Amino acid sequence: MENGNQNQKRCVPVKFGAISANGLKGNLQTDYILKILGLDICADILVGDAMRRGISGGQKKRLTTGEMIVGPTKALFMDEITNGLDSSTAFQIVTCLQQLVHITDATVLVSLLQPAPETFDVFDDL
Numbered sequence: 001m002e003n004g005n006q007n008q009k010r011c012v013p014v015k016f017g018a019i020s021a022n023g024l025k026g027n028l029q030t031d032y033i034l035k036i037l038g039l040d041i042c043a044d045i046l047v048g049d050a051m052r053r054g055i056s057g058g059q060k061k062r063l064t065t066g067e068m069i070v071g072p073t074k075a076l077f078m079d080e081i082t083n084g085l086d087s088s089t090a091f092q093i094v095t096c097l098q099q100l101v102h103i104t105d106a107t108v109l110v111s112l113l114q115p116a117p118e119t120f121d122v123f124d125d126l
Contacts (some may be wrong), residue, residue, distance in 0.1 A: 036096040037062040076108045087116040
């Protein structure tokens with residue numbers, strides 16, 4: 001998203017905004033994903049770059065995951081999406097993915113490096 005003449009991304013990218021512009025259902029989906037990923041507190045903050053401070057590294061990682069989740073997806077392929085995150089946040093992300101799969105009948109293929117036992121138990125098929 002552009003901010004004046006700067007090419008800066010906001011924590012809620014254009015994709016999130018496009019989904020919420022389609023109506024209440026999209027807005028609820030976006031708000032839910034922002035809340036689950038812990039990005040609701042930084043929704044109006046620029047992502048930042050090497051020259052400007054923005055959201056944290058963990059928030060950037062969760063933002064990337066959120067960008068993949070939002071939208072009409074039937075299949076997601078995610079590689080080590082929880083690296084660098086604490087086990088509680090990893091569990092929340094995997095639980096969000098499981099709910100997405102059950103609600104939308106999507107397929108998610110995820111590889112995780114040494115997930116916590118409670119995160120491992122969330123998966124339906126291994």
